[in-house]
Amino acid sequence: MSTATASAPSSSDSKKTLRNAVIRFAGNSQDGIQSIGGFLARLAGRTAQEVMTYMTIPATISGGPSIFQVHLGSGEVLTAGDEADVLVAFYQHSYDGHFNALRQGGICLYDSAEVKEIKHEKGVFHIGIPFTAATVEAIGGSAKDRGKNMFVLGLIVSVFNLDKEKLVGIISRQFGKKDESVLRNALLAFDAGYAYQIGDIEKFALAPGEADSGHRIxxxxxxxxxxxxxxxxxxxxxxxxxxxxxxxxxxxxxxxxxxxxxxxxxxxxxxxxxxxxxxxxxxxxxxxxxxxxxxxxxxxxxxxxxxxxxxxxxxxxxxxxxxxxxxxxxxxxxxxxxxxxxxxxxxxxxxxxxxxxxxxxxxxxxxxxxxxxxxxxxxxxxxxxxxxxxxxxxxxxxxxWVEPTLDQTPRDADWKPYPLDKTTQHAPPGTKMAGGKYPHISGLEHDEWGHPSGNAKMHQQMTNKRRQKLLDAAAEFPAPEVHGDATGDALIIAWGSAWGPAKEACDRLRSEGHKVSAANIRHLHPLPNKLDGVLAGFKNVVCVEMNDFGAYGHGQLAMLLRAKYADPKIKSVCKTDGLAFRVREIVTGVEKHLAAGQA
CATH class of the missing domain: 3.40.50.970 (Thiamin diphosphate (ThDP)-binding fold, Pyr/PP domains)
Structure with a gap:
């Protein structure tokens, strides 16, 4: 949200249009911040916006500090955001613990009854609002702890000029099956937040979504x-x-x-x-x-x-x-x-x-x-x-959609459950065997009919047969698609949730003039045979994964790739801090490998 500044203009000015906004809610797990973050995310799905969220929750049953971060965007959103444009702090510990997550010149909305000590760094524009007191005024004291999250949601919808009508519909469906008073109080708190006069803060509007038309979820x-x-x-x-x-x-x-x-x-x-x-x-x-x-x-x-x-x-x-x-x-x-x-x-x-x-x-x-x-x-x-x-x-x-059927069609006389020359196709109990010979299944090594066998030759043949499944599949699996050029100085390899940050890191590195591309591996075992052709076009291959370097200096996927290709150009960027990758962590890691290669 680069248009926000430390000396934000008054709300009377015309709204500025944004392509992206990262909002971090910080409080306790009992405050319902996950709920309001979820509401914003579902709204994005109904307005052709892109969204990605990130949350932390305590591991203890008693609860504790928690955050929910929402990255809203008009175009492609690949990460939950390295830095927050807006921090909503419910408590002093929320403010202290997450102030550094705010970008330079960001905005902090905080509960003025809870947050007393304010930092004057990074040019952050601070706005104190009595979350709890304003909620109590709107719906009564008995519901103060259950309503302030909805009050805050109303604030955010107002600041970013989001589609209030659609969001009210989402809230109504969420609470509609509960007691009528629950929905009424939620909407009262939401409306109070939406109507709250914040003062000298610039209002923003997200640009229209660019997602394809159709039914989005x-x-x-x-x-x-x-x-x-x-x-x-x-x-x-x-x-x-x-x-x-x-x-x-x-x-x-x-x-x-x-x-x-x-x-x-x-x-x-x-x-x-x-x-x-x-x-x-x-x-x-x-x-x-x-x-x-x-x-x-x-x-x-x-x-x-x-x-x-x-x-x-x-x-x-x-x-x-x-x-x-x-x-x-x-x-x-x-x-x-x-x-x-x-x-x-x-x-x-x-x-x-x-x-x-x-x-x-x-x-x-x-x-x-x-x-x-x-x-x-x-x-x-x-x-x-x-x-x-x-x-x-x-x-x-x-x-x-796959409609399952129980395949109990009769098997021919020459049918075997574990043939050495082709893939096993299991026959469920009750399947008629034309030859009158029925299969046996156990965890013991077996012959082609499943009968236990300690024969050395049979064990080797069955081991070969089971391995062959992986070899056949490796030849079948497609090569990973490359984001960027097919050749260059470095290929970033990612798997699982590391892909989004890796792809954005690739784009950032390319914008800085680096010849870098990225690829995601969905088929981890066996690896696709065509992967070697992808790797061949790059001087460095950097595996990005959230596990430890270990005793041998490489992450787990990197070790598999090095074992398969015996190529020292395969390197790692790893972390195990329990947090998702930030884009800048990957950028820094790849730049170090590029610099080392040029030394």
């Missing part, structure tokens, strides 16, 4: 993963709750019965994955999910699914580790676990969505692969994707 990654799993034909699943996975489980528990399916909350992670394996054995595309700690507990059973060659989708919404680590923070440290976590050679597929919209399509891809190769597929989402809200075109369900 605003939602988070967990919701889109849930919808994608439904569209992919998943009708059965089981899991155990854990942050930040749980909302997927809750959605599937409510939605699957509407499609003739069922989702079971199991007593623990091992029971959950075992139930999901049983559903896959019964002939269905099933799923389970968790976060990193839960995936660890599922590993032995996932080895069974690989040995039995059953179609199973496993969602891992990654968070900070190790152990229980940082339950509400982001990290991408589970890649090696996803690929190699189980004992023995247990081939399985690993995919990662690049943004909230892609969460839907990655679920479709996981379903396709699981069915085609009769194999477990792990989806690596992460905490940032799970909770952030983006706006995009609603998927065409008529085009993508």
């Amino acid at each position: 605003s939602t988070d990654g967990n919701q889109m993963l849930s919808l994608g799993l439904l569209a992919a034909g998943v009708r059965y699943g089981a899991a155990y709750p854990i942050t930040p996975w749980s909302s997927i489980m809750e959605t599937l528990r409510s939605e699957l019965p509407k499609y003739g399916g069922i989702f079971v909350q199991a007593e623990d992670e091992l029971a959950a994955v075992s139930m999901a394996i049983g559903e896959a054995f019964a002939g269905h595309l099933s799923m389970t999910g968790s976060s990193g700690p839960g995936l660890s507990l599922k590993m032995e059973a996932l080895g069974y699914a690989s040995m039995a060659e059953l179609p199973l989708i496993v969602v891992n919404v990654q968070r900070g580790g190790p152990s229980t680590g940082l339950p509400t923070s982001v990290e991408q440290s589970d890649l090696m676990q996803a690929i190699y976590g189980s004992h023995g050679d247990t081939p399985r597929f690993v995919l990662a969505p690049k943004d909230v919209e892609d969460c839907f399509y990655i679920a479709l891809e996981a379903g396709r692969i699981a069915r085609k190769y009769s194999s477990p597929v792990i989806i690596l989402s992460d905490q940032a994707l799970s909770s952030r809200i983006e706006a995009f075109e609603e998927p065409d369900l008529d085009k993508h």
